[in-house]
Amino acid sequence: ALPISSSAKVLGTLIHTAFMYLHTVCRCQYAVFEVNPRHALYYERGLFCERIGPQRMNERVKAPAVLLCMTLDRTAKEAEKYFAINGRGKSSRSAFAFWFPPDEAKGVLERLRALDHP
Numbered sequence: 001a002l003p004i005s006s007s008a009k010v011l012g013t014l015i016h017t018a019f020m021y022l023h024t025v026c027r028c029q030y031a032v033f034e035v036n037p038r039h040a041l042y043y044e045r046g047l048f049c050e051r052i053g054p055q056r057m058n059e060r061v062k063a064p065a066v067l068l069c070m071t072l073d074r075t076a077k078e079a080e081k082y083f084a085i086n087g088r089g090k091s092s093r094s095a096f097a098f099w100f101p102p103d104e105a106k107g108v109l110e111r112l113r114a115l116d117h118p
Contacts, residue, residue, distance in 0.1 A: 012098020015047070020105065021112050023072040031070040034058065040066050046095030048074050 022028040032052070035043060043049040049068040058065040082096040100108055 009098050012095065013100060015095075016099040016105070017108060017112070019070075019072065019075065020109050023076060024109055025112050029072055031072060032067060033070075034065045034067055037064050037066050040068060042095070043068050043070075048078055 018031070022031050037055050040049075040051060044051070047070055049070045052067045052069045055064050055066050057063070079096050079099065082094055083102055086094070086097075099105070
């Protein structure tokens with residue numbers, strides 16, 4: 001099994017990659033996704049998501065679920081503030097600590113843009 005820090009880093013970079021693609025490449029304003037209610041607080045506090053709608057049962061996985069909405073401009077501003085204060089992301093108490101640092105994010109974003117416009 002992966003250590004917790006490795007799992008958090010994989011999840012963080014996955015979320016950041018999806019965020020960059022949606023916000024910068026596709027120019028979306030919102031991202032809506034489903035999570036188990038036990039994990040919702042992490043996304044609400046760490047990535048400024050808001051619950052939309054009631055908790056329901058996801059029959060496909062036989063587990064409760066809630067929909068969350070991330071306002072991408074707000075998340076971008078909060079991430080920018082975080083990296084301005086914390087540099088390369090030293091504080092592991094923030095979800096942004098597991099995102100790519102700004103210098104690395106530029107390279108990832110270039111590759112995402114290349115995928116969208118070959």
